[in-house]
Amino acid sequence: MARQYFTPIVLPGDPTVSTHASTKGYVDARAPVYASSAPASPPVGAIWVDSQSTSAEVASAPVSAAQLPRALAVVTAVTTSSTTPLSIALGSFTGPIGLSITANHDTGIAAPTGTPDNFQVIRIEALANSAQRTFTFASACRLSTGLTSRTVTIPAGExxxxxxxxxxxxxxxVITAATVSAA
Structure with missing residues (x-):
């Protein structure tokens, strides 16, 4: 049975335990703050990430990058100028990688070099600029169920x-997905 209230509910103050309700003002006061450097003394529960070393701090206590959610990504925009497959050097980076490609030629990716982390993902977005293009994945990439080829044809403008x-x-x-759609 749903209850209908005709007058606003006024909370007596800020929550003091995790099961208490909180006001919009309380939540807004704890909204993330974006800055180019670490805060001098972050409030308890605040999190900031050092993008240079991929380390993070939570309320002044160090947290390793491995403890962070996999929401950090490197996104690179590339315009192809030849048919040479794109090289991806992972180094020690273990987070997701995004490639946004404007394909002016047939292109693809070579097998990434470095030491990947289990479940590490490379997401690729390729626009066939002005003409139909083909995108070829390295032969070292395995096909998942439902995919029949390492080469994808991308119609012009898609x-x-x-x-x-x-x-x-x-x-x-493993190539887990490859789809083509209108731009």
Missing amino acids: VMKASVEWSALAGAW
């Missing part, structure tokens, strides 16, 4: 979205 994920069990990069 966009391919694809995802390649590292599988520690398979010991290989």
Whole structure:
């Protein structure tokens, strides 16, 4: 049974335990603050990320990058100028990677180099600029169920979205999705 209130509910103050209700003002006062450097003394519960070292601080207590959610990503915009496959050097980076490609030629990706992390994902968005293009994944990339080819044809003016994920069990990069749609 739903209850209908005809007058506003006024809370007596800020919550003091996790099951208490909170006001909009209380929540708004704790909204994230974006800055180019770490705060001198962050409030308890605040989080900030050092994008140079991928370390984070929560209320002045260090947290390793491995404890962070996988929401941090490197996104690179590329315009192809030749048919040479794009190289991806992972180094020690283990987060998701995004590539946004304007394909002026047939292109693709070579097998990424470095040491991938299990479930590491590379997301690719490729626009076929002015003419039909083909995008080819490295032969080292395995096909997942439903995919029949490492080469995707992208009609002129349309966009391919694809995802390649590292599988520690398979010991290989696996193409998990590849679709084409209107831009």
